[in-house]
Amino acid sequence: MIKVSIAGASGYGGGELLRLLLFHPEIEIGQVTSESLAGKPVGRSHPNLRRVTDLKFSALADLEPCDVLCLCLPHGEAMARWDAFSGLSSRFVDLSADFRLRDAADYPTWYGHEHAHPDVLGRFVYGLAELYRDEIRDAEHVACTGCLAATAILSLAPLVRAGAVDPSRLVMEGKIGSSAAGHRADRSTHHPDRSGAVRSFKPTGHRHTAEIVQELTFGGQAPTVHFSATAIELVRGILMTTHAFANGNLSDRDIWGIYREAYGREPFIRIIKERQGVFRYPDPKFLAGTNYCDIGFERDDHSDRVVVMGALDNLVKGAAGQAVQALNIMHGWDERTGLEFPGLHPV
Amino acid sequence: MGICPECGAEIHLDYDVVVGEIITCPECGAELEVTSVDPLEFALAPEEEEDWGE
Numbered sequence: 188m189i190k191v192s193i194a195g196a197s198g199y200g201g202g203e204l205l206r207l208l209l210f211h212p213e214i215e216i217g218q219v220t221s222e223s224l225a226g227k228p229v230g231r232s233h234p235n236l237r238r239v240t241d242l243k244f245s246a247l248a249d250l251e252p253c254d255v256l257c258l259c260l261p262h263g264e265a266m267a268r269w270d271a272f273s274g275l276s277s278r279f280v281d282l283s284a285d286f287r288l289r290d291a292a293d294y295p296t297w298y299g300h301e302h303a304h305p306d307v308l309g310r311f312v313y314g315l316a317e318l319y320r321d322e323i324r325d326a327e328h329v330a331c332t333g334c335l336a337a338t339a340i341l342s343l344a345p346l347v348r349a350g351a352v353d354p355s356r357l358v359m360e361g362k363i364g365s366s367a368a369g370h371r372a373d374r375s376t377h378h379p380d381r382s383g384a385v386r387s388f389k390p391t392g393h394r395h396t397a398e399i400v401q402e403l404t405f406g407g408q409a410p411t412v413h414f415s416a417t418a419i420e421l422v423r424g425i426l427m428t429t430h431a432f433a434n435g436n437l438s439d440r441d442i443w444g445i446y447r448e449a450y451g452r453e454p455f456i457r458i459i460k461e462r463q464g465v466f467r468y469p470d471p472k473f474l475a476g477t478n479y480c481d482i483g484f485e486r487d488d489h490s491d492r493v494v495v496m497g498a499l500d501n502l503v504k505g506a507a508g509q510a511v512q513a514l515n516i517m518h519g520w521d522e523r524t525g526l527e528f529p530g531l532h533p534v
Numbered sequence: 535m536g537i538c539p540e541c542g543a544e545i546h547l548d549y550d551v552v553v554g555e556i557i558t559c560p561e562c563g564a565e566l567e568v569t570s571v572d573p574l575e576f577a578l579a580p581e582e583e584e585d586w587g588e
Contacts, residue, residue: 439540439541440540440541440542443540443541443542443543443561443562444542447541447542447543447561458561458562460541460562460563461562461563461564462540462562462563462564462565462578462581463563463565463581464563
């Protein structure tokens with residue numbers, strides 16, 4: 188058994204990771220930390236885990252050595268505490284943004300501060316198995332992606348890499364549920380204001396744009412990404428709608444072929460494009476709690492536009508499930524271990 | 535082996551079909567009408583029209 192501890196387990200991402208790892212047959216949980224709830228049972232923060240585990244939160248200062256340390260701390264905390272963490276384990280999976288960007292100069296631009304440990308950035312592998320499986324297999328440090336970024340990258344990477352669409356014109360609209368804002372309440376998440384909202388909270392300048400550009404750069408050609416984000420009436424889930432524009436003639440079968448080649452053997456990617464029925468395209472409603480990313484597309488017969496729809500659960504494939512998938516790959520286990528839940532319907 | 539006219543998937547059937555039979559593409563879910571059995575060929579089956587929002 189591998190002993191995994193979670194730093195910052197009282198938040199939604201850390202709680203979701205704990206939920207998944209408690210049922211992982213190869214993993215035992217070492218410690219889970221929360222500064223505000225140290226000494227309290229984890230059910231205080233995650234009621235779904237009551238009587239599932241007797242674990243209590245520890246303080247960060249009481250962390251002991253473990254085989255893998257998962258970091259689910261607010262952005263900026265992992266890099267700030269890196270010197271302390273680095274002595275506790277040889278393997279790390281970070282769910283924050285602290286080690287996702289390869290170029291330290293991007294941090295002031297997108298996160299508003301200098302990187303505290305630019306020397307460490309090169310050790311981290313970007314956590315999307317569909318793009319970096321071989322690198323993750325050999326990695327000791329994995330940086331999980333942003334949830335919106337994961338949806339955008341998984342949706343578009345095959346088409347951009349194949350040269351099927353114009354990388355200078357990628358228009359993305361991400362619709363996202365409230366859990367992505369984290370568990371700390373503020374005025375924007377106050378129920379009377381948040382409930383029922385269709386809120387354009389970041390029409391431009393969303394920080395996940397940096398990751399999307401980084402990971403959709405193929406052959407040295409950085410794409411131009413026009414990304415807007417909207418909060419909608421969901422707790423979990425993302426639907427990313429991308430308007431891309433074809434390079435030359437592109438048939439449905441061409442696009443099917445590109446996705447089939449990229450994802451035909453991927454355990455957690457499904458191409459959803461059905462001609463009949465109600466459920467023709469990806470819908471995050473049915474992905475809650477699952478590690479799937481569903482991708483669909485439709486060509487516009489009246490223009491060169493290709494609409495690509497990607498959906499996932501921001502807390503699972505967009506965070507904790509992605510981390511478990513990476514852990515499975517790092518340790519040579521079946522990639523699906525602990526991630527088999529197919530979702531609920533109706534829900 | 536036949537090819538789905540919708541998505542291009544290779545379709546292998548382990549049972550006999552007859553011309554006019556409707557099958558479902560395992561890849562994209564399109565309903566396909568068998569137009570030939572030797573060689574195996576398909577056409578997209580007619581769809582029911584929908585008029586949501588009208």
